[in-house]
Amino acid sequence: MSSTLAPAASKLALLGGTRVGEVTYSRFPHFSEQAIARVADVLRAGKAVGLGRFHSPEIGEAEDTISRYHGGRRVLACGSGHAALQGALAGLEICGGDEVITTPYTWGASISCILHQNAIPVFVDVERETGLIDPAAVEAAITPRTKAILAVHIFGQPANLQALRAIADKHKLMLIEDGSQAHGAEIDGVRVGNVGDAAGFSCMGGKVLPTTEAGYLVSPHERVIWKAAMIGQHMGRSPEKDFPDDLRPWVDSLVYTYRITPLNSVLLTEQFGRLDGWIAERRRHADLLRAKLAGAKFLRMPDYAPGVKPVFHLMSFNFDPVAAGVSRDTFAAAMKAEGMLAFGYVPSPIPDWPRLHWQDYRGPRVSWLSSLAAANVDYRGMALPNCRWRVANSIETRFDYVDPNEGMVNRIAEIIHKVEANIGALRDYERAQGPAAPARR
Numbered sequence: 001m002s003s004t005l006a007p008a009a010s011k012l013a014l015l016g017g018t019r020v021g022e023v024t025y026s027r028f029p030h031f032s033e034q035a036i037a038r039v040a041d042v043l044r045a046g047k048a049v050g051l052g053r054f055h056s057p058e059i060g061e062a063e064d065t066i067s068r069y070h071g072g073r074r075v076l077a078c079g080s081g082h083a084a085l086q087g088a089l090a091g092l093e094i095c096g097g098d099e100v101i102t103t104p105y106t107w108g109a110s111i112s113c114i115l116h117q118n119a120i121p122v123f124v125d126v127e128r129e130t131g132l133i134d135p136a137a138v139e140a141a142i143t144p145r146t147k148a149i150l151a152v153h154i155f156g157q158p159a160n161l162q163a164l165r166a167i168a169d170k171h172k173l174m175l176i177e178d179g180s181q182a183h184g185a186e187i188d189g190v191r192v193g194n195v196g197d198a199a200g201f202s203c204m205g206g207k208v209l210p211t212t213e214a215g216y217l218v219s220p221h222e223r224v225i226w227k228a229a230m231i232g233q234h235m236g237r238s239p240e241k242d243f244p245d246d247l248r249p250w251v252d253s254l255v256y257t258y259r260i261t262p263l264n265s266v267l268l269t270e271q272f273g274r275l276d277g278w279i280a281e282r283r284r285h286a287d288l289l290r291a292k293l294a295g296a297k298f299l300r301m302p303d304y305a306p307g308v309k310p311v312f313h314l315m316s317f318n319f320d321p322v323a324a325g326v327s328r329d330t331f332a333a334a335m336k337a338e339g340m341l342a343f344g345y346v347p348s349p350i351p352d353w354p355r356l357h358w359q360d361y362r363g364p365r366v367s368w369l370s371s372l373a374a375a376n377v378d379y380r381g382m383a384l385p386n387c388r389w390r391v392a393n394s395i396e397t398r399f400d401y402v403d404p405n406e407g408m409v410n411r412i413a414e415i416i417h418k419v420e421a422n423i424g425a426l427r428d429y430e431r432a433q434g435p436a437a438p439a440r441r
């Protein structure tokens with residue numbers, strides 16, 4: 001039990017009491033003086049534009065650094081995580097009408113990369129404990145049109161890659177990983193990104209490996225990288241001497257402009273040098289929080305099998321509304337009033353989103369509706385019980401503790417214990433007021 005337990009007598013801030021205090025973070029993302037100086041040097045030298053590694057040594061350096069981190073996999077540095085993910089699909093030639101089995105519980109860009117290829121997302125349920133895609137549900141959804149599985153390592157937790165790889169191999173499917181929230185997460189010593197046929201990562205400024213806006217694609221298959229470059233980059237990587245001759249006739253400028261800049265390439269290289277240290281700090285803080293929450297009754301961190309090592313991009317708690325006797329949203333409102341961020345990251349299962357409902361959609365036209373109509377998919381009212389449970393009952397918060405900051409982790413625990421200790425008063429409050437508004441960021 002935590003030594004930071006707030007006395008039950010101290011009244012909740014939501015009910016007019018004094019709040020525990022604001023939960024803060026150190027400057028994030030942080031860039032070293034060396035990184036800032038290198039960016040300035042690139043600008044001064046007039047090298048701010050780079051068409052690819054054949055043109056910009058900074059891009060080549062970043063790709064080599066990423067390749068080393070990913071066990072020698074081939075790399076394409078990109079302008080964003082979305083660009084990397086769409087590059088993954090394009091590089092695997094997954095497009096027009098191909099089915100991709102994926103998760104309904106993620107950031108929309110995990111899905112828009114499929115839509116932008118005119119492929120068809122097939123949503124399956126997740127594991128309730130973690131929100132990660134459920135391999136059994138994946139296998140049950142395979143049809144003759146299935147080409148790939150796209151797994152997302154949500155909140156920095158690694159999806160069950162061993163099971164997914166086995167299913168992909170058994171059914172001759174491609175496995176794609178979205179590691180945007182999980183750089184450095186691992187299972188049994190194997191890093192995410194190193195199991196799939198392709199993996200896309202976001203490196204925008206809020207991620208575990210932050211730049212300003214950037215991303216990268218890794219693959220064990222060299223041709224995936226060349227083909228991804230052909231759809232995302234002016235001239236692809238065709239000026240490189242190893243570029244395959246049989247692909248040359250198809251290189252042109254019918255591209256999405258998904259290039260990375262030399263400026264963000266320098267940041268990528270510099271940030272990778274610090275990544276392992278940052279991850280170690282995130283894990284140390286997560287262990288501390290787990291110990292502090294040992295006595296909590298209504299809110300807990302997910303349990304992980306031995307060998308599963310998340311990186312805690314966000315901290316996701318499982319809330320028990322039955323035991324607590326209040327809704328998730330009221331509990332989160334009480335946490336917020338005490339001084340911390342407390343929100344539900346995924347607002348609703350993605351198949352519920354109106355821009356996927358070609359049958360009755362009335363908004364501005366979007367490019368994927370005709371593909372969905374041609375495939376006659378109906379996403380409306382899918383069951384997805386575990387996804388719906390998480391949407392309704394998990395509570396997320398930021399966890400960017402990459403420098404020692406035990407004080408703030410203690411404060412998070414103190415807030416949670418204080419709200420728990422006042423659960424009776426919170427139940428009365430909810431009975432009188434009704435549940436709080438949905439807990440959003």
Ligand SMILES: Cc1ncc(COP(=O)(O)O)c(C=O)c1O
Pocket residue numbers: 080081082083106107109110152178180181201202203204214215
């Ligand atoms: C799971 C996931 N996939 C994809 C993306 C897209 O990354 P980006 O914003 O760099 O395009 C993000 C980032 O926001 C993400 O969290």
